[in-house]
Amino acid sequence: MSDQPAFAVTTGMRRRAAGQAAAAQPERRLGGVQVRRTAGRVVEIILLTAVALLVVSPIYWTIVTSLRTPAQSFSNPPAWIPTHPLWSNYSAVFSNVPFWDFLLNSFLITGCIVIGQMITCCLSGYAFARLRFRGREPIFWAVLATMMVPIQATIIPVFLLVKEFGLFNSRTGLILPVVATAFGTFLMRQYFLQMPKELGEAATVDGANQWQVFYRIYARLAGPPLATLGVLAFAAYWNEFFRPLIFLSTPTKFTLPLGLVTLQGYLGTGSVSVVLAGVVLSLIPTLIVFLFAQRRLVEGLTFGSVKG
Amino acid sequence: MALALPRRHARTAGAKTGTDLHRRRETRFAWLLILPTILGVGLFTAVPIVGSFVLSLFNYSIISPTKWVGLANYSALLHDSNAQHAFVVTIILTVGIAIAQVVVGLALAVAVQRRTGWARSLYRAAFFVPLLVSGASVSIVMSYIFDSQFGVLNYYLGLIGLPQVSWLDSTWGAIFTVMIVVTWQQLGFTFIVFSAALGAVPRELTEAARVDGAGGWRVFRKITLPMISPSILFTVTVGVINQLQLFDQPYVLTHGGPGNATQTVVLDIYEQAFQNLRFGYASAISVILFIVVLVATFLQFRISRRWVFYS
Numbered sequence: 001m002s003d004q005p006a007f008a009v010t011t012g013m014r015r016r017a018a019g020q021a022a023a024a025q026p027e028r029r030l031g032g033v034q035v036r037r038t039a040g041r042v043v044e045i046i047l048l049t050a051v052a053l054l055v056v057s058p059i060y061w062t063i064v065t066s067l068r069t070p071a072q073s074f075s076n077p078p079a080w081i082p083t084h085p086l087w088s089n090y091s092a093v094f095s096n097v098p099f100w101d102f103l104l105n106s107f108l109i110t111g112c113i114v115i116g117q118m119i120t121c122c123l124s125g126y127a128f129a130r131l132r133f134r135g136r137e138p139i140f141w142a143v144l145a146t147m148m149v150p151i152q153a154t155i156i157p158v159f160l161l162v163k164e165f166g167l168f169n170s171r172t173g174l175i176l177p178v179v180a181t182a183f184g185t186f187l188m189r190q191y192f193l194q195m196p197k198e199l200g201e202a203a204t205v206d207g208a209n210q211w212q213v214f215y216r217i218y219a220r221l222a223g224p225p226l227a228t229l230g231v232l233a234f235a236a237y238w239n240e241f242f243r244p245l246i247f248l249s250t251p252t253k254f255t256l257p258l259g260l261v262t263l264q265g266y267l268g269t270g271s272v273s274v275v276l277a278g279v280v281l282s283l284i285p286t287l288i289v290f291l292f293a294q295r296r297l298v299e300g301l302t303f304g305s306v307k308g
Numbered sequence: 309m310a311l312a313l314p315r316r317h318a319r320t321a322g323a324k325t326g327t328d329l330h331r332r333r334e335t336r337f338a339w340l341l342i343l344p345t346i347l348g349v350g351l352f353t354a355v356p357i358v359g360s361f362v363l364s365l366f367n368y369s370i371i372s373p374t375k376w377v378g379l380a381n382y383s384a385l386l387h388d389s390n391a392q393h394a395f396v397v398t399i400i401l402t403v404g405i406a407i408a409q410v411v412v413g414l415a416l417a418v419a420v421q422r423r424t425g426w427a428r429s430l431y432r433a434a435f436f437v438p439l440l441v442s443g444a445s446v447s448i449v450m451s452y453i454f455d456s457q458f459g460v461l462n463y464y465l466g467l468i469g470l471p472q473v474s475w476l477d478s479t480w481g482a483i484f485t486v487m488i489v490v491t492w493q494q495l496g497f498t499f500i501v502f503s504a505a506l507g508a509v510p511r512e513l514t515e516a517a518r519v520d521g522a523g524g525w526r527v528f529r530k531i532t533l534p535m536i537s538p539s540i541l542f543t544v545t546v547g548v549i550n551q552l553q554l555f556d557q558p559y560v561l562t563h564g565g566p567g568n569a570t571q572t573v574v575l576d577i578y579e580q581a582f583q584n585l586r587f588g589y590a591s592a593i594s595v596i597l598f599i600v601v602l603v604a605t606f607l608q609f610r611i612s613r614r615w616v617f618y619s
Contacts, residue, residue, distance in 0.1 A: 048419045052434040055492065059437060061460060062449050074452070076463040124345035131338040132331075143345065146353040148605070152553045152574045153598035156581050156591050157359030158352055180348025210337045239442030241556045242574075246582055257444035261560055264448050272452055279445045286440040294436075301497055302504045 059283075062276050066090075070271030089277040096266060096274065099281070101252045102259035106238060106282075109171050109255060114233045116179035118226050124180070125188025126214055126222075130200065140189070147182040152242070159246055169249045178237070184229050187303060191225035192218060224296070231293045232300040238286060256282040357598070364592035369585040381592035391593055393568055394576040395600070401486060401572065402551035408491040409547055410540060413498025418528070420499075421506045432503070439496030443556030450489045451476070451561050479569040482562045486570050490557055494550075498543045505539035506532070534617040541612045545605060552601050573597050 060080075065073055067085040070092075093099050127133075128140045158177055159168075167173030199221075200213045208216065241257045248254055251262060260282060264275045290297065364382070367375040385391055420431045438446070453460050454475040462472045475485045509532055517527045555574040558564055564571035573593065581590035 044419060044422075048416070048423075048431065051416065052431050055438065055495065056434050058446075058449055058453055058492070059441070061453065065452075074458050076458070076460060078460055120344040120348060123341040127338040127341035131334055131341070133335040133338040136338070139342070139346070142354075143349055146349050146357075148602065149353050149357050150549065150553050150598065150601050152555070152577060153360055153594045153601070154353060154356035155577070156363060156587050156594065157356035159581075160359075160587070161352070161356070177348075177352035180345040182349055182353070185345050185349075210334065214341075235440065239440075239444075241442065241444045241559075242578075245559075246578070257442040257556075260448060261444050264451075264560075275448060276452075279441075279449060282445060283441060287437075290437075290440055298500050298504070302501050 062279055066273050066276035066280050068273050070273050073271060073273035073276070086273070089271075089273045090281065092271070092274045093263070093278045093281060097259060097263045097278075098252050098254075099259065099263075099278065102254055102256045103281075105171060105253060106256040107285075109174050110234055110237045112171075112175045113178055113237045114230045116175065117181055117184045117233050118230050120180040121184030121188045121229060122219060122222055122226060124185045125190075126192050126218055128185065129189045129192035130195075130197075130214075130218065131210075143182050143185055145182075147186070155243070155246065162247060168247065169253060171253065173247050174243055174255075184233070187229055187300075188222065188225055190303075191222060195221055227293065228296045228300040228303070231289060231296045234289055235286065235297065360591045360594050360598070363588055364595050366588045367586075368588040368591075370587075371585060377588070381589045382596075384589065385592060385596065390568060390571070391573075391576055394571050394573045395596075397483070397568075397570060398552060398554065398572045398574075400483065401490075401554060401570075402548055404483075404487045405490050405494075405551050406544055406547045408487060409494060409498045410543060412491065413495055413543070414502050414540075416495070417499050417502035417506055418532075421503065432499075435499045436496040438493045441493065443493065444560050446489060446493050447557050447560035450485070454485050454489075454561075456481075476562060477566055479566065482566060482570045486554075486557055486562060489561060490551070490554065493557075494547070498547070501539050501543050502536065505536040509535045537616045538618060541608065541616050545608050548604050548608065549601055552597065552604065 061078055064079055064082050066089055067082045067087070068079055068089075069086050070089070072079075124143075128136060128143075162168055162173040162177065165173070165176075167176065195218060199217050203213050203217050239257060240255070241261075244255045244258045248258065251259070254262060260275070260278050263278050267275055365376065365378060367377050367381075416431075416435055420428055420435070423431060441449075452458075456462060456472065456474045456477050459475070461475070466472060473481055475481045513531050513535070514527050517531055522530070553574050554572045555578065558570045558572050558575055559578070562570040564575045574597070577590045577593050577597070580586045580593065
C-alpha cells in the first residue's frame with residue numbers, strides 16, 4: 001500500500017521521540033496512576049458483580065426456596081444451596097389448583113393473541129407502507145393516536161362490550177380486544193417502508209397481482225419484524241394480570257399469573273415453597289423464549305428509542 | 309428515480325382508464341388489509357375512550373337503572389379524598405420509579421458497556437431477566453422477601469446490624485417497597501435501551517475529548533449524556549405512562565395498603581367499578597387518568613426541547 005513509507009516515517013519519528021514518549025504517556029511511567037486505575041477497575045467490577053448478584057438473588061431465592069419443605073420454607077437463613085431438594089412441591093402445585101388448566105389457558109390465549117397480532121399488523125402495516133389510497137395518512141395517524149390511550153382508561157367500556165358480546169368469562173373475550181394493535185401496525189409499517197420498492201414493481205411487471213406481491217414477496221421478507229412483534233406480544237400477554245382478573249371468573253379459565261395469585265391466597269403463608277414452585281413453573285416458558293429470541297426482544301424494546 | 313419518472317408518465321398518458329382501474333383496485337385491496345386493524349382498534353380503543361367519557365356522565369351500574377347526572381361524578385371527585393389520595397400516591401410512585409429506573413439503568417449500562425466478551429453477556433442477562441417475570445409473580449415473591457417479620461431482607465439487614473424496616477406495614481415502607489420492586493423488575497428495560505444508545509455513541513467523539521484532556525466524568529456529562537438524551541426521554545416517557553397505570557404490584561403485594569397508602573388510581577378504578585359497581589364514577593376517574601397521562605406526556609416533550617439533543 002502507498003502509505004508504507006509514511007508508516008516508516010512515523011516509526012522513525014516514534015523512535016526519535018522515544019525520549020519524550022514517557023512524558024507523552026504519563027500512565028506508563030507514573031506507576032501510581034496505573035495502580036490507581038487498575039484498583040478503580042477492580043472496585044468497579046466488584047461493585048457491578050455485587051449489584052448483578054443482588055438483582056438476580058430474588059429469582060435464585062425463589063428457585064431454592066421452592067425446593068424446601070413447606071414447613072421450612074419461611075425460616076431464615078434461606079437454604080442458598082439445596083442439599084435435600086424436595087421436588088414434591090412441584091406436584092403439590094398441580095394437586096392444589098388446576099395448574100394444567102392455567103398453563104393451557106395461558107398458552108392458548110397468548111398464542112392466539114400473538115398469531116392474531118402478527119397477521120393483522122402485517123396486513124395493515126403493509127397497506128400503510130406500500131399501498132396508495134385516499135385517506136391513508138389521516139387513517140394511519142388516527143390509528144397511531146390510539147397508542148396514547150392507556151388500557152385502563154378504556155377498561156370499563158371494553159368490559160361492557162365484552163359482556164354484551166357474551167364473552168365474559170371466556171378466553172375469546174381476552175383475545176379479541178387485543179388482536180389488532182396500533183403499536184404492531186406502526187412497527188410493521190416502519191419495516192415495510194425500509195424494504196425496496198423495486199421488488200414489488202418488478203413482480204408487477206412480471207404479472208403478479210397485488211395479493212401475490214404482498215404475500216409472495218414482502219410478507220416473506222417480514223420474518224424478523226414479525227418475530228420481534230411476536231416475542232414482544234408474548235412477553236406482554238403471558239404476564240398480563242389486569243384484564244384476566246376482570247374478564248375471568250371461573251378458576252379453570254384462569255391464566256398463570258391470575259392462577260398463581262389464587263394459589264397464594266389459597267395456601268396462605270402456610271407453604272411458601274409450593275407457591276414459589278408455581279412461580280418457577282410459570283417462568284420456564286418465558287425463559288425459553290428469552291433464550292431463543294433475546295435479540296428480537298431487545299430489538300422490540302428499543303424500537304422507538306432511536307427516533308426519540 | 310430520474311429514469312423511473314418519465315416511464316410512469318408515459319404509462320399514465322397511454323392508458324388513463326387502466327390506471328383508474330388499477331388505483332381503484334389498489335384502494336379496495338388496501339382497505340381489505342387494514343380492515344381488521346381498523347375494526348379492532350376502533351371497536352376496542354377508539355369507541356371505548358369515547359365510551360368512558362359518556363359513561364362518566366351517567367350513574368351506571370349493572371344492578372340499578374341508568375341515570376344521567378351530567379358532571380356530578382366529576383364534582384363528586386372533588387370531595388373524594390380517597391380518589392385524590394390515589395392520584396397523589398400514583399404520582400409519587402411514578403416520579404420515584406422514573407428517577408430510580410433512569411439513574412440505576414444508566415449507571416449499570418455504562419458499567420456493563422466497559423466490560424467485554426462473555427462477562428458483558430452475563431451481566432446483561434442478569435439485569436434483563438427480571439423483566440421476564442410477570443408483575444403478579446414478582447409481587448408474590450417480594451411479599452415473602454419483604455415480609456417484616458419473617459422476610460429474608462430484614463433477616464440480612466439484622467445480620468449486618470441495620471435496623472429492621474417495616475416494609476409492608478408502614479405507609480412509607482410500603483411506598484418504598486413498591487418503588488423498589490417495580491424498579492427492580494423493569495430495570496431491564498431502561499438498561500437495554502441505554503445499552504443500545506451507548507453503543508451508538510461514536511467513539512471518535514469521546515476519544516477526541518479525552519485527547520483534549522477532558523476527564524472521564526466530564527466526557528460523560530458533556531458528550532455521552534447529550535448523545536443519549538433522546539433515549540432518556542424515551543425511557544422516561546414510556547416509564548411514566550406505564551407507572552401512572554400501576555396496578556399489578558400494589559394489588560398483589562400490598563393490596564393498596566396499609567390503609568390506602570399504596571392505593572393507586574387504577575386500583576381505585578378497579579374497586580369502584582368491579583367491586584362497588586359504580587361504573588359511571590369509575591369512568592370519571594379513568595377519564596381524569598387519561599388526561600393526566602396526556603398532559604404528562606405533552607409536558608415531557610415540551611420540557612425535553614431544552615435538554616434533549618438531536619444530532
